[in-house]
Amino acid sequence: MKKVYPDAKAALAGIVKEGMMVMAGGFGLCGMPETLIKALRDSGVKNLTCVSNNAGIDGAGLGLLLETRQIKKMIASYVGENKLFAQQFLAGELEIEFNPQGTMAERIRAGGAGIPAFFTKTGVGTDIAKGKEERTFNGERYIMETGLIADLSLVHAWKGDTEGNLVYRKTARNFNPMMATAGRITVAEVEHLVEPGELDGDMIHTPGVYVQRIIHTTAEKRIEQRTLRKRPEPAGAYGTGEEV
């Protein structure tokens, strides 16, 4: 089966549907499948439930789909960097399901691994425990969380081969590997697309079997926050940060 598509539009053709659940990798803008998200926006598909750690920022990532009101519900752990999100949520136009970040990562991992539910102590006795089954193991309280499976997963990797094998880079890995396993269809965008055999099999993070479609992206990666040091600080082992 040929997995390589010429561009993001072609890669999403025929697989986007109204009301579907879409997972998108990334932590803030880091490791986010920007090219595929733009193509999802351009497809015009509506009423999406999006699963992503954040909701992008204003004007980037899933923030683009908020502008066009294509998202009906968001499952996320932190949406604090997005004014448009707050506006739409407080106006009752957008549904949010907050998941603790570890619970969200585990729900996605579980979904991809055929685990329908698991117990965790994260969230016990808090607002997010409402309506969830609670059990006690070894004297400690735990709540049940369910695995998540998406209709479509969009992931970003550093390198990929034409078989769909993926290698992520540094902290751009984040949610991408689990989401690749939890999508009924997974589409990957990669910065470097290579031939089979060029990636060391021991270094592959996501086996190609999880990836159905793959594109090469040349989009420039942005950094969400710009805090940089002007020069080394002798003070402590870590120097002092300075906003620029």
Place this chain on the structure above:
Amino acid sequence: MNAQAIIAKRIARELRSGMLVNLGIGIPTMVASYVPGDIHVFFQSENGLIGTGPIPEQGMAHPTLTDAGGHPVTALPGASSFDSAMSFALIRGGHLDLTVLGGLQVDQTGRLANWMIPGKMIPGMGGAMDLVSGAKRVIVAMQHTAKGRSKIVGKCTLPLTSTRPVDMVVSELAVIIFHNGSATLSETAPGVSVDDVIAATQAQLKIPKDVREMQL
């Protein structure tokens, strides 16, 4: 020294060599600036890094290497990167020695609220619920009052982050220790009296005979 620096500097004294430490966003991040030179700790960024180093110099920022606040960081020699499931398996599995988090309120039994103000601010909890429930030790770094009102309260009016009590709160006025459901004033900041702390605190505090001055 401003309030944030007092808090960060005092918390840095809690670090011990070999600890795996997670710092939250805001004042907690500043703790890294005050690590004593002879102490070597490992900083975890919950987005998937152990061995987080200082923020990069201009021109050296890399878009695939950020901390949990989305700021560029560096990775020290020996650093490792991993996915979010492993990062939180580490936190939830009890492998993290210490987490330092910001707070909106802490009640007198040590329960923390720091993830939302209903109707006003809905940022979400990020990794805070996992960190408070899973870390071996939890320290809250926060200013003692907000708009003149105590943030250390009898009962939290904001939604709780976890039912697991935190171990310590460090403010610009005091160090408060939580143990067996009660709050004890352990240290006061230089120039701050025990009465000053009591006056600024809504929660009931136990006052031992030997309240020390905060060493900075």
